[in-house]
Amino acid sequence: MNKLGVNIVTQTNVDSLIIEGNCVRGVQTSRGHVDCEAVAIAAGSWTSFIKSSSPCKIPEIEPVRGQMVCMEAKPQLTRHVIYSPRGYLVPRRDGRLLAGSTSERAGFAKYVTAGGIGAILRNALEISPAISTLPVVDAWAGLRPATADGLPVLGRCDEIDGLFYATGHYRNGILLAPLTGELVSKAIVSSKR
Secondary structure, three states, X not given: OOOOOOOOOOOOOEEXXXXXXXXXXXXXXXXXXXXXXXXXXXXXXXXXXXXXXOXXXXXXXXXXXXXXXEEEOOOOOOOOOEEEOOEXXXXXXXXXXXXXXXXXXOOOOOOOOHHHHHHHHHHHXXXXXXXXHOOEEEEEEEEEEEOOOOOOEEEEOOOOEOEEEEEOXXXXXXXXXXXXHHHHHHHHHHHOO
């Protein structure tokens, strides 16, 4: 436990919410029961795996695989992000040039594919033929949490006291994380007053 009374637990799954009388009482984890008065569901693509002992509805979140390709561009080809309708190039100060990305309904298959890399590179070459001689140094895939309507699920649950949502950001999670954290933490604190 740190100075602020926060206990950070890693390598632990939250299996279910413990709800009594329409109030959060804790969570059941892979390491046992944890008592708490508030829970923020921020499990991204894994949100739908959390179970509840009440009629509260856990948001339906679907993973969408996004693949990226990294090239080495020394000297830099551009200092600005370049977008097209089919892709984008993102220069990094260290000489990397990121090209992306795919958007695939592939379940939890978090791996790169030849087809994905091929599509990204075709689109990147269309944006800038100058990349044709750059070495490809890395590629990866991630899972984006998508909702049916494409909008994030944020804020207080109307049916269960102490339950909050911060999930379903799809492609914008990294951009919206600071604002989401601020909004959800304020909602939690104001609910305690």
